[in-house]
Amino acid sequence: MKILAVASQKGGVGKTTVAINLAYSMARRGYSVLLTDTDPQGSVGLSLSRGARERAGFYDALAGAGEVSDFVLSTRLPELKLLTAGRTDSFLAAGGFGGVDDVAVSQTLQGLRPAGVDLLIVDTPAGMAGVTTAVLRAADSVLIPQQAEPLGVRSVPQVLQAIAALRRGGHPLAVAGIVMTMVQADLKESAEADSQLRAALPAGLMCGTAVPRAGVFLKASGTGVPVGLMSRKQPAVELLFDQLEAELEPKLGLASEN
Numbered sequence: 001m002k003i004l005a006v007a008s009q010k011g012g013v014g015k016t017t018v019a020i021n022l023a024y025s026m027a028r029r030g031y032s033v034l035l036t037d038t039d040p041q042g043s044v045g046l047s048l049s050r051g052a053r054e055r056a057g058f059y060d061a062l063a064g065a066g067e068v069s070d071f072v073l074s075t076r077l078p079e080l081k082l083l084t085a086g087r088t089d090s091f092l093a094a095g096g097f098g099g100v101d102d103v104a105v106s107q108t109l110q111g112l113r114p115a116g117v118d119l120l121i122v123d124t125p126a127g128m129a130g131v132t133t134a135v136l137r138a139a140d141s142v143l144i145p146q147q148a149e150p151l152g153v154r155s156v157p158q159v160l161q162a163i164a165a166l167r168r169g170g171h172p173l174a175v176a177g178i179v180m181t182m183v184q185a186d187l188k189e190s191a192e193a194d195s196q197l198r199a200a201l202p203a204g205l206m207c208g209t210a211v212p213r214a215g216v217f218l219k220a221s222g223t224g225v226p227v228g229l230m231s232r233k234q235p236a237v238e239l240l241f242d243q244l245e246a247e248l249e250p251k252l253g254l255a256s257e258n
Helices: 015-029 058-062 088-093 102-110 131-138 156-168 188-200 215-221 238-251
Strands: 002-006 033-037 080-083 119-123 141-147 174-181
Touching (some): 002 015, 015 080, 015 174
Parallel strands (some): 033 119
């Protein structure tokens, strides 16, 4: 089981959108994928029934409320499974976010191995501390969504510094890539932010696929589902995530396994 964390320094950069749609594309490719939500906001799975949303999830397992593998939910796509954030009140009662136990987070994620998945995609809270850092320490690689706007790109060095610090601490975390999001090709500032970041970073670090700002993503994020499930006809923008999936397969060590 490979573990891919989706993390960013800033919130509102499309992190959950990337995690959900990439998981869907990976599953459609034939991989067994488990999308796990570790963001207390619980954006993944908003379209689930009320009963499903109120079921135990990641934070319940982290608080010792049961075996995490028992909390995994099936979806309409057999290759795609889901672990919601669950009920964070149990986690807060046990000490909350002030002192996240890295070992407990790692054990919780490793406890998902019985689910028999090829790839565990973990959507993390914004920022590079707390639960996010704990997830990164347990992950094999990280994908970094970055909004294409001038102020946003300034956070990239901070993210890379945090990853370098983890590596110095003995955690061989690989950067699967930085994927530009909310790109507006007709807006000078957005296009420049994209091109400047690509010019400044080493070749191969930036994903060739970029995610545009599109209304369908806003509609999909409002329900927490992949854009591919928004209508019977596959939206053209969903093909972008198929392209991103193809880019990431070899970087994640999956291409030779399927």
